[in-house]
Amino acid sequence: MVKAFVAIAFLAxxxxxxxxPADEPSVxxxxxxxxxxxxxxxxxxxxxxxxxxxxxxxxxxxxxxRDVRARVPAELAEVLYDFGYDSVVHDTCVxxxxxxxxxxxxxxxxxxxxxxxxxxxxxxxxxxxPDACPPARGGKGRDSQCLAWALRDARFxxxxxxxxxxxxxxxxxxxxARCDDAICEALVARYGDALASESxxxxxxxxxxxxxxxxxxxxxxxxxxxxxxxxxxxxKECGYVVELEFGRELRVEAELAPNGNAGRVSIRWQxxxxxxxxxxxxxxxxxxxxxxxxxxxxxxxxVQQGGEELQLRLEFQSWLRDVDxxxxxxxxxx
Numbered sequence: 001m002v003k004a005f006v007a008i009a010f011l012a013x014x015x016x017x018x019x020x021p022a023d024e025p026s027v028x029x030x031x032x033x034x035x036x037x038x039x040x041x042x043x044x045x046x047x048x049x050x051x052x053x054x055x056x057x058x059x060x061x062x063x064x065x066r067d068v069r070a071r072v073p074a075e076l077a078e079v080l081y082d083f084g085y086d087s088v089v090h091d092t093c094v095x096x097x098x099x100x101x102x103x104x105x106x107x108x109x110x111x112x113x114x115x116x117x118x119x120x121x122x123x124x125x126x127x128x129x130p131d132a133c134p135p136a137r138g139g140k141g142r143d144s145q146c147l148a149w150a151l152r153d154a155r156f157x158x159x160x161x162x163x164x165x166x167x168x169x170x171x172x173x174x175x176x177a178r179c180d181d182a183i184c185e186a187l188v189a190r191y192g193d194a195l196a197s198e199s200x201x202x203x204x205x206x207x208x209x210x211x212x213x214x215x216x217x218x219x220x221x222x223x224x225x226x227x228x229x230x231x232x233x234x235x236k237e238c239g240y241v242v243e244l245e246f247g248r249e250l251r252v253e254a255e256l257a258p259n260g261n262a263g264r265v266s267i268r269w270q271x272x273x274x275x276x277x278x279x280x281x282x283x284x285x286x287x288x289x290x291x292x293x294x295x296x297x298x299x300x301x302x303v304q305q306g307g308e309e310l311q312l313r314l315e316f317q318s319w320l321r322d323v324d325x326x327x328x329x330x331x332x333x334x
Contacts, residue, residue, distance in 0.1 A: 039181050039182070040181065040183060042181075042182040042183050042186065044182070044183065044186035044190070048186060048189045048190050049190075050189075050190070050193050050194070051122075051190050051191050051193070051194045052193055052194040054096060055096065055099055055100040055126065055194075056100075058096050058097060058100040061090075061093050061094070061097055064092075064093035064096055064097070065089050065090060065093050068089050068092055068093060069089050072089065085112070087111070087112075088115075091110045091111075091112065091115050091119075094106065094107065094109055094110055094119065095107065095110070095115070095118065095119035095122060095123070098119055098120075098122075098123040099119075099122050099123040099126045099127075100126075102123065102126060102127035102129070103123065103127070104119075104120050104123035104124045104127060104129060104132035105132070106119075106123070107119035107120045107123055116134075117134040117143070120132060120133065120134040120146070121133060121134060121143060121145070121146040121149075124146055124149075124150045125146060125149035125150045125191075125195060126194065126195075127150070128150055128151070128152065129150055130142065130146070130147050130150040130151050130291065131325060132150075133146035133147055133150060134146065139229070140232040140234065140243070140322075141232035141234075141321055141322030142322050144156055144157070144159035144160045144229065144321065145157070145160045145164065145168050147159075147291070147321070147322060148160065148168055148172065149168075149171065149172065149191075149195050151291065151292070152172065152195065152197035153172075153197070153200050153292060154168070154169045154172045154173065154197070154199065154200065155200055155201075155203055155204050155292065155319075156291075156292070156321065157169045157172070158203060158204060158228065158229070158230075159228075159229035159230055159321050166178055166179060166180060166184055167179065167183065167184035167187050167188075170184055170187070170188050170192070171187050171188055171191050171192050171195055171196075172195060172196065172197050173192075173196065173199075174188060174192035174193055174195075174196035175188065175192070176188040176189065176192070200292075204230060204292075204294075204318070204319035205294075205317065205318075205319070206226050206227040206228060206230070206316075206317065206318040206319065207222070207223075207226060207316065207317050207318075208222075208223040208226040208227070208246055208314060208315065208316035208317070209221065209222055209223065209314070209315045209316075210223055210246070210249065210250070210312065210313075210314050211312070211313040211314075211315065212310060212311070212312060213310070213311040213312075213313070214308055214309075214310055214311075215308070223246055223247055223249070224247075225247070226246055226247070226316065226318070227244065227246075227316070227318040229321060230318055230319045230320060230321030230322075231244065231295055231318050231319065231320050231321060232320075232321055232322045232323070233256065233289055233320065233322070233323040233324070234323075234324050235324035235325070235326055235327075236255065237330075238258065238326060238327070238329070238330035239255055239256055239257050239258060239263070240255070240256040240257075240258075240260075240289070240323070240324070241253070241254070241255055241256070242254050242256060242285075244299075244316075246314060246316070248270055249269065249270055250267060250268070250269055250270070250299070250312070250314055251267070251268045251270070252265070252266070252267050252268075252283060252299045252314070253265070253266045253267075253268075254266070254283045254285075256285070258326060258330060260285055260286075260287070260288075260289050261285075262282070262283040262284065262285060265281045265282055265283045265299070266281060267281040267283075267299055267300075267301045267312075269301075269303055269312060276303045276304075278300075278301025278302060278303055278312060279301055279302045279303070280301050280302050281299070281300070281301035282298075282299070282300055282301065283297060283298070283299045284297060284298045284299075285297040287320070288320075289320060289323050290320065290323070291320055291321065291322060291323060292319060292320065293319065293320050294317065294318075294319055294320075295317070295318055295319065295320055296316070296317045297314075297315075297316050297317075298313065298314065298315050298316075299313075299314045299316075300312060300313040300314065
C-alpha cells in the first residue's frame with residue numbers, strides 16, 4: 001500500500017498565491033525576524049512516512065489516489081474544496097509516480113504551478129537530474145535547493161535563501177540535530193534517508209578586488225559580500241550569456257563562446273554621480289563551465305571622471321552554480 005500524505009502547502013498554490021522565491025537575495029539586517037518572533041506554522045503531520053518507502057511502494061496512479069483519499073482529514077478536504085483544488089489528490093499521486101519513475105517530465109501534467117514545480121524538485125532530486133530542476137523564483141538559473149539535492153552536494157545550499165539553508169543541509173546530512181525548527185525536522189524525517197550524501201569538502205568561496213588606476217596611482221579595494229549565490233551561465237543560441245553584479249558599483253554582461261571565451265562585453269559602473277558604460281571593456285574568464293567548478297575572472301575598462309581617465313579593473317573568484325546545456329547541434333562546454 002502506498003504511504004502518502006497531502007501537504008497543506010498546496011493551499012497557497014490553489015488560491016493563486018506564490019511562495020517566496022527559492023533564490024531570493026540574502027535579507028538585510030532590518031529584514032531579519034526578531035529572535036522573539038513566532039515560529040512558522042508547521043503543516044507537516046507528526047507521523048511522517050519515509051519518502052523512499054513511499055516511492056518504493058508506489059503501485060499505480062488509481063491505487064495511490066484511493067490510498068491518499070482515504071487518509072485526507074475531512075477538515076482539510078473542506079478547505080481544499082473551498083479553494084477549488086479538486087485535483088489535489090490526483091496531483092499528489094502524479095508527483096509520487098514521477099519521482100518513483102525518475103521522470104521529472106511527468107510533472108508537466110500538473111496544472112497548478114507551485115505543485116508542478118514541487119513535483120519537479122522532488123523527481124529531479126530522486127533521479128539525480130539537476131537539469132530537470134524547475135527555474136528559480138525571482139532569480140536566474142534553476143532552483144538552488146533542487147540543485148543541491150539532485151547533485152547531493154550541500155555546498156549548493158549556500159545559494160538557497162538564508163532561512164532555508166539549514167534545512168537544505170540537514171536533509172543531505174540526514175541529521176535533524178542541525179535543525180532549529182519543526183519544519184526542518186519534518187523535511188529531514190521525510191527526505192533525509194533518501195537524499196543523504198557525503199560531504200563534498202570546503203564551502204565555495206567568492207571574493208573580488210576592485211582596482212582603480214589614475215595615471216600612475218593605483219587604489220585597491222576588497223569588495224564584500226560578492227556573488228554569494230555563485231554564477232549562472234545561460235545558453236543563448238550556440239553560446240552563453242553571463243550577468244555579474246558586484247554590489248552597487250559594477251555590473252558586467254558578456255556573451256561567451258562555447259569554450260568560455262568572452263565576446264561582446266558591457267561593463268556598467270555606478271560609482272559616480274551618473275552611471276557610465278566603460279570603454280574598451282573586456283572580460284577574461286577561466287575555469288570549466290561545469291556546476292560547482294571555480295571560476296576566476298578579470299573585467300576591466302575605462303571611464304572619464306573629473307576630467308581624467310580612470311582605469312577600472314575587477315579581479316574576482318566565484319563558483320558556477322548553474323549552466324544551461326547547449327542544443328545538440330552545438331559544441332558543448334569544456
